[in-house]
Amino acid sequence: MALHLRHAPLALRLASLRPLAPSPLAASRLLLFALPQNAASPWRILSRPRALATAAAEADNAGAGADGDGFFSEESTSWKSLGVSDRLASALNGAGLARPSLVQAACIPHVLTTNDVIVAAETGSGKTHGYLVPLIEKLCSESFSTEDISSQNIAQGTPNIALVLCPNVMLCEQVVRMANSLVDESGEPLKCAAAVCGPKGWPTVWPDILVATPASLLNYLFDYDPEKRRRERFLRSVKFIDLAP
Template identity: 30%
Template sequence: MDFLDLNVAEDIVEILKKEGIKKPTEIQSECIPLIKNSNDIIAQSQTGTGKTLAFLIPVIEKINPENKFISTLILAPTRELAIQITNEAEKLASCRDINILSAYGGKDIKAQMNKLKKNIHIVIATPGRLLDHIDRESIDLKRVETFILDEADQMLLMGFKNEVESILKHVNKKRQTLFFSATIDSQVKKLAYRYTSDPVFIEIKNQHVTMEKIKQSIVITTDREKFDSLCNVIDNDNPFMAIIFCRTKRRADKLEEDMGRRGYNCEKIHSDISQAKRERIMKNFRNMKTQYLIATDVASRGLDITGITHIYNYDFPESAEDYIHRIGRTGRAGENGESCSFVTEKNMKVLSDVEEKLGFEISRR
C-alpha cells in the first residue's frame, strides 16, 4: 500500500517523496482513513512508528485555507516535541496556504499574540503557554474542528492533567478528538474516554518493527569505570551522530564537562537550559556541527533527527519502556542504527525486564 491508496492528495504525496517517505507505516495506514472520516481515535504505538505524520497528513488535507479561524489544536508535553511537530507540519503545509503557530514557553509571547491576530489555521502548543494565551484572551478555540493530544502518557506523567482539562473547557465541544500515546495505562484511558465520542482504539503491537534495525549491546561496568568505558566504546565505534542519555541534569552537566576536557565535540540539553539556547543546540546537532548530544529524558520522546547512528545509555533507563523510547531515536526510516548501554549492578533488574520485553538477551561487549 502507498499513500495514494489511502487517498492522500498528490501534492502532499510529492512532499513526502521529497522527504524520502514513500510508503505509510502501520499506524499511518490505520489512522489516516479514520481521521479523514472524522472518527475520534485513541492510538497506541511505539516511538519511531510515524505517529506524527499519522495525524498531520489527514488534518492538513482537511483544512480549508479560506477559514478565518483556528481549526486544529495540537497539544504536546514538551517544547522539543512542539517544535518538531511544527517543523513536520510546515513541510506538509508548504504546498497549501495554511498558517501555523507554535506556542511554547521561552518564546516571545507578544510575537505569538501578534501572529494570532492574523489568520491562523493550526496551533501547536505546550499546556502552560496555551493557558497563558487563554488567560490573556489572545486565542479563540471555539471553532476548533480537530483536537490532538500527542504523547498523552508523558502529558500525564509530567503532571499536566489539570491543564489539559482546563484547556478543553475552551475548545469547541463538537470537535474531532485524537489521542496518541506510546503507552496507554488506566489513567490515559480514563482521560481519553472522557473527552472522546465513540472512539476507535488502535494498537500497533509489534515492537520489533522499531527494534529490528538497531544492533543492541551492553557493557557491564561500575560507576567508577563508566566514563572510561564510554570513551573506549565511542572511540571504537566512531559514530557519525550520537545521543548520550544521562539520568539527571547534574549528570549531563558533569559528562559534558568531562567529555569536553577529552576533546569530544559535544553539547548537553536539559530543562534548565534556556529555550533560545536549546534551539541553537538542536540546530547545531541537526546540522551535524555537534557530534554528541548529551541529553536527559526530556529529549527521548518525539525527537526525530535524520542521521543519528548511535544511542548510548550512559545511565541505564529506569524502565523497559524508557529503554525502547531512548534507543528508538536511531534505526529510523529504514536506516540501521546501534545502541550501547552501560550497566552497573543496580541496573540488573531493569536489564532483565528489558530483555524479557524484547524477547532476547542483549549481547555483551
C-alpha cells in the first residue's frame, strides 16, 4: 500500500476516507482513496472504525490490460494522457517504461490532482512508479516552484523536498534507484533522490527526494541533532510525504 500526503509532515490525516469514483482502468484488487483536507484527527480512527470500500472495480484476471496479463494499461493510455509532462514522459520512455501499468494509470491522475491518496495493490503491479511519477512531476512543475516556496525558505536557503518512508533498507535503496533512473537529455536525474537508512548518513547536499526508514529518520533528526537545527530545517522543507508498502 502506498500513501501520498501533501503538507502533512506532523499529522497524517487518515480518518474520514472518501472513496473515489470507479475507474475502467482499475487493476485487480486495487484500492484507491482520497483523504479530504478537513479530515479528523488520525487517532480517532482507532476508536471510531470506518468501513472502507474499493474505489476501483475489480477486473477479471483473464484479459485484463492491453497485454492480457493484467499489468499494462490500454495502448491508448499514455503518460501524457495521465497528465505527465513531455520531459518526464521522455525520461520514462528512456528508462524502458513506454506505457503505464493499470495501477499507474488508475492512481497517477488522482495523485496529481488530489491532496491525499491511498493506493493498495498487489506486489509487482507498479505502485512505486505510481507515486514516484506524480511526485517528480509536482517537484518539477512551475506552479509548485512559484506557489509553494515560501519567502522564509528562500531567505534561509531551505530547499523544498519530498519524503518517502519505507519499511526496510532494501526498499529504500530500490526507490532511490528508480527515482534516479529518470534522467534528462544530459543524463542527470530530473530530481535527485538520496537514502537515509542503514549505514548511509544524512546527505551532505539536500536531495529533492529523501527516502528513509522511520527509525533512521528519527535517529538522524533527533539523536544527531542536539541543537534541533536540522530538525527545524527539515520540517520547513517537506512538501510531500509518501509512505511506501
